[in-house]
Amino acid sequence: xIAEIGLAAxxxxxxxxxxxxxxxxxxxxxxxxxxxxxxxxxxxxxQALLLVVSFVCLLWVFAVTDLSVALVAANSHADKPLVYxxxxxxxxxxxxxxxxxxxxxxxxxxxxxxxxxxxxxFVKTALAxxxxxxxxxxxxxxxxxNPFARLNPPAEFGAGLNPLLQDIGLALHPPTLxxxxxxxxxxxxxxxxxxxxRQAGPELARAMRPWVLAAWISLTLGIxxxxxxxYYELGWGGWWFWDPVENASLMPxxxxxxxxxxxxxxxxxxxxxxxxxxxxxxxxxxxxxxxFLVRSGILTSVHAFAVDPERGAFILGLLTIYIGGAFxxxxxxxxxxxxxxxxxxxxxxxxxxxxxxxxxxxxxxxxLGTLYPLLSEALGTRVSxxxxxxxxxxxxxxxxxLLVLAVGPLLRWRRDRISRIAAPLVLVGVVxxxxxIAVVAFSGAGVLPTIGLAxxxxxxxxxxxxxMGRNPRRVPLALWGSMLAHFGVAVSLAGMASESAFSTxxxxxxxxxxxxxVGPFTxxxxxxxxxxxxxxxxxEARIAIAGEGVDTVLRPQSxxxxxxxxxxxxxxLLTRWxxxxxxxxxxxxxEGRWQLRLWWKPFVTLIWYGGVLIxxxxxxxxxxxxxxxxxxxxxxxxxxxxxxxxxxxAAA
Amino acid sequence: xxxxxxxxxLALFGLFIGLAAYQMTQPKDEFVRSTMxxxxxxxxxxxxxxxxxxxxxxxxxxxxxxxxxNVWATWCLPCIAEAPQLDALAKRGVPIVxxxxxxxxxxxxxxxxxxxxxYSAIARDDIAELQLALGSSGVPETFVIxxxxxxxxxxxxxxxxxxxxxxxxxWEKAR
Amino acid sequence: xxxxxxxxxxxxxxxxxxxxxxxxxxxxxWGLRSQADYFYLPEDIAAxxxxxxxxxxxxxxVQRGSLRTLPDGVxxxxxxxxxxxxxxxxxxxxxxxxxxxxxxxxIANGRLMPGGTFEAETLLAKHDENYTPRELEGLSDAxxxxxxxxxxxx
Numbered sequence: 001x002i003a004e005i006g007l008a009a010x011x012x013x014x015x016x017x018x019x020x021x022x023x024x025x026x027x028x029x030x031x032x033x034x035x036x037x038x039x040x041x042x043x044x045x046x047q048a049l050l051l052v053v054s055f056v057c058l059l060w061v062f063a064v065t066d067l068s069v070a071l072v073a074a075n076s077h078a079d080k081p082l083v084y085x086x087x088x089x090x091x092x093x094x095x096x097x098x099x100x101x102x103x104x105x106x107x108x109x110x111x112x113x114x115x116x117x118x119x120x121x122f123v124k125t126a127l128a129x130x131x132x133x134x135x136x137x138x139x140x141x142x143x144x145x146n147p148f149a150r151l152n153p154p155a156e157f158g159a160g161l162n163p164l165l166q167d168i169g170l171a172l173h174p175p176t177l178x179x180x181x182x183x184x185x186x187x188x189x190x191x192x193x194x195x196x197x198r199q200a201g202p203e204l205a206r207a208m209r210p211w212v213l214a215a216w217i218s219l220t221l222g223i224x225x226x227x228x229x230x231y232y233e234l235g236w237g238g239w240w241f242w243d244p245v246e247n248a249s250l251m252p253x254x255x256x257x258x259x260x261x262x263x264x265x266x267x268x269x270x271x272x273x274x275x276x277x278x279x280x281x282x283x284x285x286x287x288x289x290x291x292f293l294v295r296s297g298i299l300t301s302v303h304a305f306a307v308d309p310e311r312g313a314f315i316l317g318l319l320t321i322y323i324g325g326a327f328x329x330x331x332x333x334x335x336x337x338x339x340x341x342x343x344x345x346x347x348x349x350x351x352x353x354x355x356x357x358x359x360x361x362x363x364x365x366x367x368l369g370t371l372y373p374l375l376s377e378a379l380g381t382r383v384s385x386x387x388x389x390x391x392x393x394x395x396x397x398x399x400x401x402l403l404v405l406a407v408g409p410l411l412r413w414r415r416d417r418i419s420r421i422a423a424p425l426v427l428v429g430v431v432x433x434x435x436x437i438a439v440v441a442f443s444g445a446g447v448l449p450t451i452g453l454a455x456x457x458x459x460x461x462x463x464x465x466x467x468m469g470r471n472p473r474r475v476p477l478a479l480w481g482s483m484l485a486h487f488g489v490a491v492s493l494a495g496m497a498s499e500s501a502f503s504t505x506x507x508x509x510x511x512x513x514x515x516x517x518v519g520p521f522t523x524x525x526x527x528x529x530x531x532x533x534x535x536x537x538x539x540e541a542r543i544a545i546a547g548e549g550v551d552t553v554l555r556p557q558s559x560x561x562x563x564x565x566x567x568x569x570x571x572x573l574l575t576r577w578x579x580x581x582x583x584x585x586x587x588x589x590x591e592g593r594w595q596l597r598l599w600w601k602p603f604v605t606l607i608w609y610g611g612v613l614i615x616x617x618x619x620x621x622x623x624x625x626x627x628x629x630x631x632x633x634x635x636x637x638x639x640x641x642x643x644x645x646x647x648x649x650a651a652a
Numbered sequence: 653x654x655x656x657x658x659x660x661x662l663a664l665f666g667l668f669i670g671l672a673a674y675q676m677t678q679p680k681d682e683f684v685r686s687t688m689x690x691x692x693x694x695x696x697x698x699x700x701x702x703x704x705x706x707x708x709x710x711x712x713x714x715x716x717x718x719x720x721x722n723v724w725a726t727w728c729l730p731c732i733a734e735a736p737q738l739d740a741l742a743k744r745g746v747p748i749v750x751x752x753x754x755x756x757x758x759x760x761x762x763x764x765x766x767x768x769x770x771y772s773a774i775a776r777d778d779i780a781e782l783q784l785a786l787g788s789s790g791v792p793e794t795f796v797i798x799x800x801x802x803x804x805x806x807x808x809x810x811x812x813x814x815x816x817x818x819x820x821x822x823w824e825k826a827r
Numbered sequence: 828x829x830x831x832x833x834x835x836x837x838x839x840x841x842x843x844x845x846x847x848x849x850x851x852x853x854x855x856x857w858g859l860r861s862q863a864d865y866f867y868l869p870e871d872i873a874a875x876x877x878x879x880x881x882x883x884x885x886x887x888x889v890q891r892g893s894l895r896t897l898p899d900g901v902x903x904x905x906x907x908x909x910x911x912x913x914x915x916x917x918x919x920x921x922x923x924x925x926x927x928x929x930x931x932x933x934i935a936n937g938r939l940m941p942g943g944t945f946e947a948e949t950l951l952a953k954h955d956e957n958y959t960p961r962e963l964e965g966l967s968d969a970x971x972x973x974x975x976x977x978x979x980x981x
Contacts, residue, residue: 396854
């Protein structure tokens, strides 16, 4: 019964989405006051409510393990802990598509109920675009991946969930990324509406900014969480593999980062109009391309993923219609947009343009690397692209970008002189030189890690320089946000460079009682014994760790899950303020020996702390911009009120 | 000039779509096929479906009768979907030997009770030794074994309604 | 640039962006050509061996009876075979993936050493227990399996 309610709600929502699109399209043609176009806002809001009902129904059938629903039978099992039964609802294709549409619907409802800065025609056009995007996904869900389909007769046991997916990090990872992807779809709808209604000024940028910021925060958190998950769950000790699935989430982030900064220029200075519009389309197309690459299975990935060429074809079709349509609209309309304001190269705008071009170059490099195996396979050679390509080629663009990032925020809008920022410039130069010398003298790290460490130190100092000569209490929240985010980049970079420069690894076959040295610690293997969990059994090693005032036991496991049967390695981690010790238990190596793999990774955790700081910075900026938006609206109202009072006084 | 660069994103996007669409139509070679086809069944000696049932050995396959060897499990959902197709094959006179991977006698009895029993004999492979020896990459999987005990054909995944004739034909060929 | 007419400023910006992107494209093309790991089957290695030391991917089946652990306890050695019976000896230092067994498919990233042994840096086992029928539209790739089934027919 619950499943039928969910399906009915989904169909009703699809109907309302069609209404939202039609009514919005009528509104877009200029008939803002017509009876049909008045329906667009209520349609969007009710649609979102229905979608929430439908999604809650799905959560419910997963929570109670209703095995007469095919999706539950294929992906869940009553023996699983409740939290993984619920997260199983979106740990599969159908459920994740429903989650996607639900978030999309919620965004439409938010636009419909809150967006007051733009005129009615713009909002209706944006909602029409939003409805059009959603319609494709509704068709996808209802026609080819119905999450509520019944199984007759019901299954006796569920098939379980891929044990790798039974993890709290991964339970939260997809929804976070989806919020990011869908947030970018709002930017896309706004950009399309801007092109249709020929509005591409600072108002558009201000209206888009909260959405892009929110999407960007989610993407940042999603990528950081995904990276940490891969780090401890895959048991390879690496935190980024340049795998297609990872690139699929990195590319929208790069585009969104560029978009965020160009929106800043457009909002503050009314420059970079066409460029911002194009980035808006590119950012959303990157999330669609990412989804396509991941779901279609045309690229092979180390990450377990459900793939299906048929679904790939569907997404490719949607991609062609949406992005092809938007680029066609761009080609037709962008030429007619009024030129933005001018600026000189040495200015805040100049630095941001530089940042944008470099981010776009990195995006191009990652995109080409991801697609090259496809191209090459079409020509008959099978290749794979890994770190030897990505690391140096992205660094060529990332290094100058980070250097400019150190000084860019100090520049004034429109026009500036070198002499005005000479003092901080010298400071940055001195810090950079000193840290390069220090790293080269004391560590003997490779070229890229050396550059990375030196840049990280420089940037960590430089990111707070905009405070110079300001009263900290009067610094706007958004500026705090940007400084914090830039500082987060430095922190993250420090972690990456330190991990690649200073990690030590030991791979040994030892007997119980043997001792291994790794980094500043000694590890002594104790017993290796079987243990049991709710739906798995495991061999667990007890490794006593001593050194640096630590005296603890790590328990890495080699787990065997029963439903479905699969083995996984559970790494054991010891987190210290200055790094992480990472232990993996391998197979029995004969003669009573066990394989152990141990890493000491100094400051590796900074990578993810940095990611969290970046996201926090984004959150501060979001709050700051929302607050100033409200204040601006209030001042506008007050002025209008005063004018009205004055007029009524004059009339009296 | 101005118009030209406005069209550029569209053109690049078109290239990507073309490439992706072309690649989607190409078959993928994922390299999971068993190298066992044309080779004799690996030697095995497994317990029967219950503790009392006779043991199942590889010699049994060399008696001149071609058989299907179905690798399955009660915990495997596709095996449920596959059951009617196996029944249909059994009704057409094909002897089917089941190998239950990592299973319990009670679960097997329950499963056969519920979804029908197409098997002429069942063996229990508690540590998946035969499955691994066959180079089979998952459950369910079905092999055609000829009368001399040589593997003739491998079907990966569940048998669907439209596979029945194909598998029957392979079995006929092995006679 | 301040002296330029608005139209020209846009042109300059576009040109700069285009130049950088073209440089990125060229750099990427160079990097891709020189850094791509080419995919080899054992018969490819026999027919046209890659230069020693170059990173490649080797795909094939783990030959039955060839898998052994060397005395150090952490290095394994095995042969990878292709479709035509060529075998490439492979060594790998590390903990093997959980689904890595004799007779399974494997993809190894690594280098061919001068002696003809392939030194693997990573191993990916191609092994999937999660089959789900089309009717359930579940986890795995039904189409790919049909393709596989066809390839088995040959």
